[in-house]
Amino acid sequence: MNRIDAAFTRLRSEGKKAFVAYVAAGDPSFQASLEVIKTLADAGADIIELGLPFSDPLADGIVNQMAADRALKAGMTTARSLELIRRFRETHETPIVLFTYLNPVFTYGFEKFHADAAAAGADGILLLDLPPDEARENADLARGEGLQHIRLIAPTTPDDRVQLLAESAEGFIYALSRTGVTGAHGVPSEGIGAQVAKIKAHTSTPVCVGFGITTPDQALMVAKAADGVIVGSAIVKQIELHPDRAAEAVRDFAAPLIAATKSA
Numbered sequence: 001m002n003r004i005d006a007a008f009t010r011l012r013s014e015g016k017k018a019f020v021a022y023v024a025a026g027d028p029s030f031q032a033s034l035e036v037i038k039t040l041a042d043a044g045a046d047i048i049e050l051g052l053p054f055s056d057p058l059a060d061g062i063v064n065q066m067a068a069d070r071a072l073k074a075g076m077t078t079a080r081s082l083e084l085i086r087r088f089r090e091t092h093e094t095p096i097v098l099f100t101y102l103n104p105v106f107t108y109g110f111e112k113f114h115a116d117a118a119a120a121g122a123d124g125i126l127l128l129d130l131p132p133d134e135a136r137e138n139a140d141l142a143r144g145e146g147l148q149h150i151r152l153i154a155p156t157t158p159d160d161r162v163q164l165l166a167e168s169a170e171g172f173i174y175a176l177s178r179t180g181v182t183g184a185h186g187v188p189s190e191g192i193g194a195q196v197a198k199i200k201a202h203t204s205t206p207v208c209v210g211f212g213i214t215t216p217d218q219a220l221m222v223a224k225a226a227d228g229v230i231v232g233s234a235i236v237k238q239i240e241l242h243p244d245r246a247a248e249a250v251r252d253f254a255a256p257l258i259a260a261t262k263s264a
Contacts, residue, residue, distance in 0.1 A: 002148055003095035003123045004171040007046050008206045008227070018172070018228030019219075019261040020208055021235055021254060022049040022099060024067035025084050026076030028243040033071070034087055035247040036239065041094040043251050044258040047172075049126070049232065052081050052100040059101075059128045063233040066240065078104050078113070082120040089121035097124035097150055097171070102141075111143045118146030124171045126150040132168050150174055155195055166202035173199060174230065177211045177222065193225040216260035223264030231257055 001009070011018055021040045026033050037048050051057075053071035057064060085096055098117060105113045105127065117125070125147040132151065135141040148170035153162055155176060166173060177192055196207050209222045210230025222229045235250055242249035 002171065003093060004047065004097070004148055007095050008172065011046065011227075016262050017223040017226070017264050018046040018206070018208060019044065019254075019258045020047040020049060020097075020172075020210070020228055020230040021045040022051060022064075022210075022230065022232030023236060023239065023250075024051040024053060024064065024071050025081040026053055026071035026074055027067040027236070027239055028070050028246060029074045030076065030080065030084060032239075032243070032246050034084060036250050037084075037088055037094075037096075038092060039247040039251045040235075040254060041088075041092045043255050044262070045094065045254065046228070047095045047097060049097045049099045049230070050081065050085070050122075052078055052098060052104050054101050054104050056103070057101065061233060063236050063240065067236045070240075078108050082116055082122075085117070085120040085122050095123045096121065097126055098122050098147070099126050099128070101128050102130045106141075110141055111145075114144040114146045122147060124148040124150050126152060126174060128152065133164065152176065153199055155191070159198070162199060163202045166199050166205065169203055169205045172206040172208050172228065173203070175199060175207050175209045175226065177209050177213070192222060196226050213257070216256045219257045219260040220264055223261045229257070229261045 023036055040048055053068045053076045057068050150171050151165040151169040152174045153165050175195060192209055199207050206227035208228030208230050209226040213219055213222060213229060213231050214234040219229045235254055238249040238253045239246045
């Protein structure tokens with residue numbers, strides 16, 4: 001069983017919700033990044049979203065853009081990101097989802113990337129700028145095996161497209177709590193419950209909600225409505241503020257959010 005599926009099976013048996021943590025691979029350095037993701041796993045994160053550093057992360061806000069920039073300046077590449085996963089797998093089994101854009105994957109070789117990432121220990125991939133219906137029309141982009149493909153659904157996604165995305169989703173669905181780029185100002189929408197219900201009408205795949213979650217109260221609110229809570233920019237901000245003690249800062253910030261998520 002894929003580690004993502006196994007994690008949600010375990011959580012359902014325990015009556016708990018998932019906490020999904022995002023960080024950029026290699027921010028602020030390879031070794032510090034390794035310690036950060038180990039610390040998140042040890043603190044109780046159920047899934048780690050690992051962003052591949054990319055020069056043009058158009059769906060990301062300034063916090064995650066700067067994280068990618070720091071990682072690139074520290075020498076991170078796609079290949080080094082996969083090495084980071086291999087090092088993590090020496091000690092941890094927490095599922096990893098690669099959060100990325102098509103460009104670095106296509107440059108690496110679409111089919112080869114999926115094979116190498118899976119061999120390194122990755123479990124899923126969220127390709128932000130590759131709609132699944134377009135992927136099916138391109139033979140080079142239709143042979144991605146070894147990683148579960150996570151789908152992204154926004155509050156503004158039309159109903160017919162919600163059905164298309166939900167029915168093709170694997171692992172879990174990343175539901176945006178609001179529109180905009182990552183880390184933009186705003187709080188999760190109070191309409192999350194209705195949004196999650198609309199998605200679940202088409203699939204049994206777990207639905208996790210992200211964007212704008214920065215406090216334990218917000219994490220609790222989202223966890224009551226969804227199968228999981230996704231926190232990214234707020235965690236990445238701790239790395240930016242405390243590069244010399246990134247793992248410790250991330251642990252101290254994330255622990256209350258993880259506890260709130262588990263209490264839902």
